[in-house]
Amino acid sequence: xxxxxxxxxxxxxxxxxxxxxxxxxxxxxxxxxxxxxxxxxxxxxxxxxxxxxxxxxxxxxxxxxxxxxxxxxxxxxxxxxxxxxxxxxxxxxxxxxxxxxxxxxxxxxxxxxxxxxxxxxxxxxxxxxxxxxxxxxxx
Amino acid sequence: xxxxxxxxxxxxxxxxxxxxxxxxxxxxxxxxxxxxxxxxxxxxxxxxxxxxxxxxxxxxxxxxxxxxxxxxxxxxxxxxxxxxxxxxxxxxxxxxxxxxxxxxxxxxxxxxxxxxxxxxxxxxxxxxxxxxxxxxxxx
Amino acid sequence: xxxxxxxxxxxxxxxxxxxxxxxxxxxxxxxxxxxxxxxxxxxxxxxxxxxxxxxxxxxxxxxxxxxxxxxxxxxxxxxxxxxxxxxxxxxxxxxxxxxxxxxxxxxxxxxxxxxxxxxxxxxxxxxxxxxxxxxxxxx
Amino acid sequence: xxxxxxxxxxxxxxxxxxxxxxxxxxxxxxxxxxxxxxxxxxxxxxxxxxxxxxxxxxxxxxxxxxxxxxxxxxxxxxxxxxxxxxxxxxxxxxxxxxxxxxxxxxxxxxxxxxxxxxxxxxxxxxxxxxxxxxxxxxx
Numbered sequence: 001x002x003x004x005x006x007x008x009x010x011x012x013x014x015x016x017x018x019x020x021x022x023x024x025x026x027x028x029x030x031x032x033x034x035x036x037x038x039x040x041x042x043x044x045x046x047x048x049x050x051x052x053x054x055x056x057x058x059x060x061x062x063x064x065x066x067x068x069x070x071x072x073x074x075x076x077x078x079x080x081x082x083x084x085x086x087x088x089x090x091x092x093x094x095x096x097x098x099x100x101x102x103x104x105x106x107x108x109x110x111x112x113x114x115x116x117x118x119x120x121x122x123x124x125x126x127x128x129x130x131x132x133x134x135x136x137x138x139x
Numbered sequence: 140x141x142x143x144x145x146x147x148x149x150x151x152x153x154x155x156x157x158x159x160x161x162x163x164x165x166x167x168x169x170x171x172x173x174x175x176x177x178x179x180x181x182x183x184x185x186x187x188x189x190x191x192x193x194x195x196x197x198x199x200x201x202x203x204x205x206x207x208x209x210x211x212x213x214x215x216x217x218x219x220x221x222x223x224x225x226x227x228x229x230x231x232x233x234x235x236x237x238x239x240x241x242x243x244x245x246x247x248x249x250x251x252x253x254x255x256x257x258x259x260x261x262x263x264x265x266x267x268x269x270x271x272x273x274x275x276x277x278x
Numbered sequence: 279x280x281x282x283x284x285x286x287x288x289x290x291x292x293x294x295x296x297x298x299x300x301x302x303x304x305x306x307x308x309x310x311x312x313x314x315x316x317x318x319x320x321x322x323x324x325x326x327x328x329x330x331x332x333x334x335x336x337x338x339x340x341x342x343x344x345x346x347x348x349x350x351x352x353x354x355x356x357x358x359x360x361x362x363x364x365x366x367x368x369x370x371x372x373x374x375x376x377x378x379x380x381x382x383x384x385x386x387x388x389x390x391x392x393x394x395x396x397x398x399x400x401x402x403x404x405x406x407x408x409x410x411x412x413x414x415x416x417x
Numbered sequence: 418x419x420x421x422x423x424x425x426x427x428x429x430x431x432x433x434x435x436x437x438x439x440x441x442x443x444x445x446x447x448x449x450x451x452x453x454x455x456x457x458x459x460x461x462x463x464x465x466x467x468x469x470x471x472x473x474x475x476x477x478x479x480x481x482x483x484x485x486x487x488x489x490x491x492x493x494x495x496x497x498x499x500x501x502x503x504x505x506x507x508x509x510x511x512x513x514x515x516x517x518x519x520x521x522x523x524x525x526x527x528x529x530x531x532x533x534x535x536x537x538x539x540x541x542x543x544x545x546x547x548x549x550x551x552x553x554x555x556x
Contacts, residue, residue: 014448014451014452014455015158015159015160015164015451015455016158016164016166016448016451016452018158018159019154019155019157019158019159020154020157020158020159020161020162020213020214021154021337021339022159023159025154025155026308026312026340026343027155027305027306027308027309027312028305030304030305030308031305031431031433034304034305034431034432034433035431035433038431038432038493042493048432048492048493059299061299061347061350062304062347063346063347064344064345064346064347065304065343065344065345066342066343066344066345067342067343068341068342069339069340069341069342072339074159075159076455076459153309153312153313153316154312154316155309155312155313160476160478165447165451165479165482166444166445166447166448166451167444169443169444169447170292170294170444173292173293173294173443173444174292174294177292177293177354181354187293187353187354198438200438200486200489201443201486202485202486203483203484203485203486204443204482204483204484205481205482205483206481206482207480207481208478208479208480208481211478215316215320293436293437293438293442294436294442294444296436296437297432297433297435297436297437298432298435298436298437298439298440298491298492299432300437301437303432303433305433352437353437
């Protein structure tokens, strides 16, 4: 990804994240990816608690993940999650996310979410303003 | 604990449970303890989904845990959780739980729960019949 | 998948697996998938502890996951993981895995693993006999 | 605890931490407590990777936890873990830890650790200098 074109969030690796092979357990990267998406929404004033309790609230539900594990990471590593928006339609959005340790790419992921009405759980269009802000990071 | 005086539930240790010190991560034993409590309630016909959706439903909320870690356990260990009821009052109950690997005691725990009304979240007396069945395992 | 052509493993959903949206948290299905792979290897006499400590030991490292979430699952659901081997080369193998609740498909996943030498961590061919047994489930 | 007499570490609650009762799952507070202990050691220049790989390395192993849950916490709560050293002997140390949300106390915990030699796994005295720095926070 090009600099300034993504949202970054730091992660530190703790004991809870590792397994007895000495590395971060493969499912736990999905937690890191979600923390980054959540923090991005918060940074845009759209915390999930807020989204879910608003009159016309919505929630994102993950419907597909493609993730490649390039390298292992280890206890006390300082990682960085980089996130941007890829394809998006009215009620689905793809987050393109990468995890780095310094210059080394650890993980590449593509996370597709459906946008659902918080009450009916039916597909719902994302607010255009929020989408505009997520796709114009450097403006 | 004496034989036949407790409810037993088997646990197998997977990668997800271990950490990079090569052993089961200390918080994960609390998951094992809860699986055993949940299965015990199910065995008595009182699954948590059922308890929570009944007209006069209640739920257990853990309010205190005392846990001693005697030995480590490892990937693919076959463990056994042994559970019985200790002190109990109208709206609180103590589960005395131990985790074994064969004859070796791994963990001793005392888990105190409050019994709450599922709607009001106020303290509520446990059904006497359920309590009677939990305290008379071998009858 | 056709019947008898895959390895099945049951999973029960506990509190630890769910999140505050009331459903199983998306990362936790990767735990279920791994439990099933681990149990399949055990059923074939190739437990991971054993594989890792043998003279010519190897370990599987996940290098890619593609997972689709079709439906949500909930507390106390009884799920079934169905696993079979897809593409395989000398030192990589794809597990095709699905998770069902009764007749409803919850998750479809494709998990690509590298087979590494336990000492050198370099790619290593899987034992042919093990592969043969995994690809001929109904023989 | 009195101000300036403890080490503080912030925690944000994510989806991964909550369960379907809508609150932080009881085992996950033990993760928060450990992150705080780890960060405290790091702040003192004694990161766990470093401790474990030094010539005369040691590691802390939790041998007992007493934890009281006073209140629930929720998605996106901002929590603070406060940690100080309680009783300590040559090779054991008690961490007294509390978790707050603003002025509300969520959790009180007492975590007893053994200090082990990283090679032999036998009890080992903590370095006096490290202990002195942990017990004199405001100097």
